[in-house]
Amino acid sequence: MPSVPFVCGLDVVLAVLGGKWKLLVVYHLARGTHRYGELRRAIGGVSDKVLIQQLKELQTDGLIERTDYREIPPRVEYSLSRFGSSLADSMAPLCEWGNKHEAQVGKIVSRRSNGARVNQS
Amino acid sequence: MPSVPFVCGLDVVLAVLGGKWKLLVVYHLARGTHRYGELRRAIGGVSDKVLIQQLKELQTDGLIERTDYREIPPRVEYSLSRFGSSLADSMAPLCEWGNKHEAQVGKIVSRRSNGARVNQS
DNA sequence: CAGCATCCGCGACGATACTG
DNA sequence: CAGTATCGTCGCGGATGCTG
Numbered sequence: 001m002p003s004v005p006f007v008c009g010l011d012v013v014l015a016v017l018g019g020k021w022k023l024l025v026v027y028h029l030a031r032g033t034h035r036y037g038e039l040r041r042a043i044g045g046v047s048d049k050v051l052i053q054q055l056k057e058l059q060t061d062g063l064i065e066r067t068d069y070r071e072i073p074p075r076v077e078y079s080l081s082r083f084g085s086s087l088a089d090s091m092a093p094l095c096e097w098g099n100k101h102e103a104q105v106g107k108i109v110s111r112r113s114n115g116a117r118v119n120q121s
Numbered sequence: 122m123p124s125v126p127f128v129c130g131l132d133v134v135l136a137v138l139g140g141k142w143k144l145l146v147v148y149h150l151a152r153g154t155h156r157y158g159e160l161r162r163a164i165g166g167v168s169d170k171v172l173i174q175q176l177k178e179l180q181t182d183g184l185i186e187r188t189d190y191r192e193i194p195p196r197v198e199y200s201l202s203r204f205g206s207s208l209a210d211s212m213a214p215l216c217e218w219g220n221k222h223e224a225q226v227g228k229i230v231s232r233r234s235n236g237a238r239v240n241q242s
Numbered sequence: 243c244a245g246c247a248t249c250c251g252c253g254a255c256g257a258t259a260c261t262g
Numbered sequence: 263c264a265g266t267a268t269c270g271t272c273g274c275g276g277a278t279g280c281t282g
Contacts, residue, residue, distance in 0.1 A: 008148050009219025010212055012226045020255070027129050036264055047256055052265065061229050074262085074264045083222075090218035091131055097211035098130025101204070105133045108182050141275065157244055168276055173245060195244045195282085246281075254272090261266070 013087070016061050019054040021046050026080065029064060030088040033079040063087060134208070137182050140175040142167050147201065150185060151209040154200040184208065 006012050017023055021043060028034060028042045040051055055078060058064045063084035069075040080088060098105070127133050138144055142164060149155060149163045161172055176199060179185045184205035190196040201209060219226070 006219070006223055006227070007145055009216035009221075009223070010144050010148070012219030012223050013215055014144065015230045016226050023131050023135065024128055027131070040264095047258095048265065049257090049267085050255060053255095057233075060232075061226070068264095072262090072263090076264060083225075087218055090214045093211045093214050094134055095130035097208055098127070098133030100130075102127055102130070102133050104204075105137050105182070106127070109136050111181075112178075161244095168278095169245065170247085170277090171275055174275090189244095193243090193282090197244060244282090247279085249277090251274105251276085253274095256269100256271075258269090259267085262264090 016058075016063065016087075019050075019057065021051060022054050022058055025051075025054065025058060025078075026063065026084060026088055026091075029078060029080045029084070033077050036076050036078065039078060058084070137179075137184065137208075140171075140178065142172060143175050143179055146172075146175065146179060146199075147184065147205060147209055147212075150199060150201045150205070154198050157197050157199065160199060179205070 006015075017026070024043045024046075025039065028039060034042065040046065040048070043051070055064065055066070059066050062081055065079050065081050067077045067079070069077070127136075138147070145164045145167075146160065149160060155163065161167065161169070164172070176185065176187070180187050183202055186200050186202050188198045188200070190198070
C-alpha cells in the first residue's frame with residue numbers, strides 16, 4: 001500500500017481517470033459548466049449510480065468542483081477545477097492522435113467480438 | 122447502439138490501451154525492444170496469461186510487433202510499431218502532467234480504501 | 243524460454259425503485 | 263431535479279499447472 005509505484009506519468013493519470021465515464025465527464029466539463037442532468041444527458045447511457053459515484057471521486061481527487069445552490073427544485077452545477085483544466089489541456093495531443101487514427105482503431109475494435117469493448121449509448 | 126460512438130480522441134486511445142498492463146508495455150517498449158521474459162520482469166507482478174493476452178491485443182491493434190526467431194530455446198522479441206511509437210509520442214504531455222502531480226494524486230489514491238486502485242508489484 | 247488451459251474471486255458497472 | 267439504496271451481472275485479471 002505504500003510507495004504507490006507509478007512507473008510513468010500515465011499511471012498517475014489513469015489512477016485518477018480510471019473510471020469508465022470519467023473521461024467523458026472531463027471532456028464535457030472542459031466545454032463548460034453543466035448541471036447534473038445536463039451532464040447525464042450529454043454523456044448518455046450512464047446510470048445515476050455510477051455517474052454520481054464517479055463525480056464524487058473526481059471531486060475528491062480535486063479535478064472537478066460541485067456547486068449546490070440549495071434551491072428547490074435542486075440545482076447543482078459541476079465544473080472543472082484548475083487542476084482538472086490543466087489535465088484536460090495535457091490531453092490535447094493524445095486526443096488529436098485518437099481523432100487522427102479513429103478509423104483504424106474503430107475497425108479494430110469492431111472486430112473484437114463485434115464491439116464488446118465500446119460504450120453503448 | 123450505433124457504431125462505435127467515440128466522443129473524443131481519448132476514447133479511441135482507451136479503446137486500444139484499455140487493459141491494465143498495456144500502458145506499461147508500451148512504456149517499456151518505447152525504451153527499446155524487449156524479449157518476452159525481459160518485458161515480464163520489467164513490468165513485474167503480471168501473470169503470463171494476462172501479459173500474453175494483452176500483448177496479442179496490442180499486436181492485433183498494430184501497436185506492437187512480435188518477432189519469433191524460431192530458435193530453441195525460444196526467443197521472441199517485442200517492439201513498438203511506427204503506429205505505437207506515434208502513440209507513445211503523443212503521450213508525452215500527459216506523462217509530464219502525471220509526473221508533475223504525482224505527489225498530489227498519490228495522496229488521493231492512498232486514501233481510497235487504503236490503496237485499492239493501485240498496481241502492486 | 244515462451245506460451246497455453248482452466249478455474250475463480252472480486253470489483254466495476256448496470257437496472258430498478260425510492261427519497262427530499 | 264438530484265440524488266440514494268439494493269441487488270444482480272459481467273468479465274478482467276490472477277493463480278496454478280502443463281507443453282514444445
